[in-house]
Amino acid sequence: MELIDGKQISNDIKAEIAAEVEKLLNTNSKVPHLAAVLVGEDPASQTYVASKEKSCHEVGFVSSLYKYPETISEAELLKVVDFINEDEEIDGFIVQLPLPKHISVDKIIERIKPSKDVDGFHPVNVGRMNIGLPSYISATPFGIVELLKRYKIETEGKHCVVLGRSNIVGTPISILMSRNTNPGNCTVTLCHSKTKNLKEICSQADILIVAIGKPEFVTEDMVKDGAVVIDVGIHRVESKLTKSGFKLIGDVKFDEVSKKCSFITPVPGGVGPMTIASLLLNTFKAAKKEVYK
Numbered sequence: 001m002e003l004i005d006g007k008q009i010s011n012d013i014k015a016e017i018a019a020e021v022e023k024l025l026n027t028n029s030k031v032p033h034l035a036a037v038l039v040g041e042d043p044a045s046q047t048y049v050a051s052k053e054k055s056c057h058e059v060g061f062v063s064s065l066y067k068y069p070e071t072i073s074e075a076e077l078l079k080v081v082d083f084i085n086e087d088e089e090i091d092g093f094i095v096q097l098p099l100p101k102h103i104s105v106d107k108i109i110e111r112i113k114p115s116k117d118v119d120g121f122h123p124v125n126v127g128r129m130n131i132g133l134p135s136y137i138s139a140t141p142f143g144i145v146e147l148l149k150r151y152k153i154e155t156e157g158k159h160c161v162v163l164g165r166s167n168i169v170g171t172p173i174s175i176l177m178s179r180n181t182n183p184g185n186c187t188v189t190l191c192h193s194k195t196k197n198l199k200e201i202c203s204q205a206d207i208l209i210v211a212i213g214k215p216e217f218v219t220e221d222m223v224k225d226g227a228v229v230i231d232v233g234i235h236r237v238e239s240k241l242t243k244s245g246f247k248l249i250g251d252v253k254f255d256e257v258s259k260k261c262s263f264i265t266p267v268p269g270g271v272g273p274m275t276i277a278s279l280l281l282n283t284f285k286a287a288k289k290e291v292y293k
């Protein structure tokens with residue numbers, strides 16, 4: 001069994017981007033600029049945005065933060081989006097989710113210019129991805145594809161089972177894995193809470209991608225010998241074995257499943273670290289106008 005080291009791959013990607021930015025600096029060219037909009041005081045969102053800013057600085061991108069109180073109105077936030085859309089200095093931006101309940105996430109996302117939507121959540125980017133046009137692919141599915149590519153995992157003709165059909169993970173990765181691309185060219189089965197014979201289907205998978213949001217749901221009797229297992233789930237649970245009293249686990253029972261796999265992503269250190277690397281890659285694409293000319 002080989003561990004898929006998302007932390008290492010993410011560091012490799014950052015180093016590659018940093019080298020490209022260095023070249024831009026040497027020619028006095030503009031460096032990519034990523035902005036983030038943060039509303040309210042949600043600690044997880046604050047940590048996530050801080051880590052995006054840190055990563056931008058590490059690779060040499062410009063980063064800016066637009067911070068607003070929880071009480072900002074939807075109309076005011078739409079104006080902020082309009083303002084950033086028109087700021088030519090900013091190549092791409094994200095609006096950190098979740099937003100307060102009085103603001104429609106759909107309205108805000110639809111207002112972002114697709115050419116600056118480096119989170120890949122705008123319906124235009126989702127639609128373009130669906131029909132195979134250049135697009136920004138959202139961070140988690142993009143990260144999974146990048147891991148498969150960099151570990152040279154054979155996907156053509158394989159049976160890929162995706163567990164979970166969320167708009168941010170399960171559905172887009174099922175489409176990407178079925179496309180005529182590499183990685184891709186799989187025969188894909190997409191499972192959800194109404195799927196019958198789940199265990200049977202999972203045990204037929206050559207590649208099993210799990211994004212179900214249930215701690216250690218996938219057990220060894222659901223996995224075929226030699227399968228590739230990608231665990232997207234992330235859960236903080238109590239543990240007597242750690243100093244903090246907590247540990248992170250995934251949607252897959254790692255100890256028993258890993259023994260049967262050819263490749264597996266650990267939690268933490270698998271898919272998670274790829275999120276920010278993917279966002280940086282999308283921002284670089286935006287700066288180079290690779291997706292929207």
Ligand code: NAP
Pocket residue numbers: 140163164165166167168169170191192193194195198211212213214232233234235271272275
């Ligand atoms: P989500 O929106 O919570 O959706 C879960 C999906 O799993 C749904 O499609 C649901 O089916 C399905 N499901 C739930 N219980 C099931 C069962 N017993 N049998 C079969 N299918 C079942 O999922 P998500 O947002 O994709 O998140 C999934 C997990 O990934 C979470 O732990 C989340 O924290 C984690 N995550 C991690 C990252 C990362 O960067 N590592 C990024 C995103 C998410 P229905 O559609 O029928 O309800």
